[in-house]
Amino acid sequence: MRFMIIVKATPETEAGAVPSDALIAPMAAYHEELARAGVLLDANGLQASSNGWRIRYSRGRRTTIDGPFAESKELIAGYTLIQVRSREEAMEWARRFPAPHGDFADGEIEVRQLFELDDFAPSNAVERFRELRAAKH
Numbered sequence: 154m155r156f157m158i159i160v161k162a163t164p165e166t167e168a169g170a171v172p173s174d175a176l177i178a179p180m181a182a183y184h185e186e187l188a189r190a191g192v193l194l195d196a197n198g199l200q201a202s203s204n205g206w207r208i209r210y211s212r213g214r215r216t217t218i219d220g221p222f223a224e225s226k227e228l229i230a231g232y233t234l235i236q237v238r239s240r241e242e243a244m245e246w247a248r249r250f251p252a253p254h255g256d257f258a259d260g261e262i263e264v265r266q267l268f269e270l271d272d273f274a275p276s277n278a279v280e281r282f283r284e285l286r287a288a289k290h
Contacts, residue, residue, distance in 0.1 A: 160230045162229060180253075196232065
C-alpha cells in the first residue's frame with residue numbers, strides 16, 4: 154500500500170521562504186528512518202505556486218493559469234511517498250512526521266492512499282500502465 158504524506162503550504166512557504174537548518178535537520182532524520190525501514194519511495198519540497206501553473210479543463214478546452222494561487226492552506230509545500238503493509242502502519246509513520254514548519258508554528262499534513270492498478274477493473278488501458286511500470290523497474 155502506498156501513501157502520500159502531503160505538507161500543506163503556509164504564507165511563508167508561498168513567499169518562497171527556504172526552510173532553515175533547524176527545520177531540515179528533523180526532516181532529514183525522519184526520512185533517514187523511513188529509508189532504513191525500507192518504506193521511503195520519494196520525498197521533496199515544492200517551490201512556491203508563483204513558479205507554477207495550472208491547466209483548467211472546461212467544455213473541451215484547456216486554459217493555462219499562471220501562479221501564484223490564493224489560499225495557501227489549500228496548496229502543497231511538499232510530500233513524502235511511502236509504501237507500507239497497512240493503513241495502520243502508514244498512520245503510525247504519519248504521527249511521527251516532524252512539525253513541518255517548526256514545533257511552535259501552525260502546520261498541517263494530510264495523508265492519502267494512492268490507487269494501485271489492482272484497484273481497477275482489468276482492461277487494455279490498465280495493462281498499458283502495468284507495462285509502463287514494469288519498464289521503469
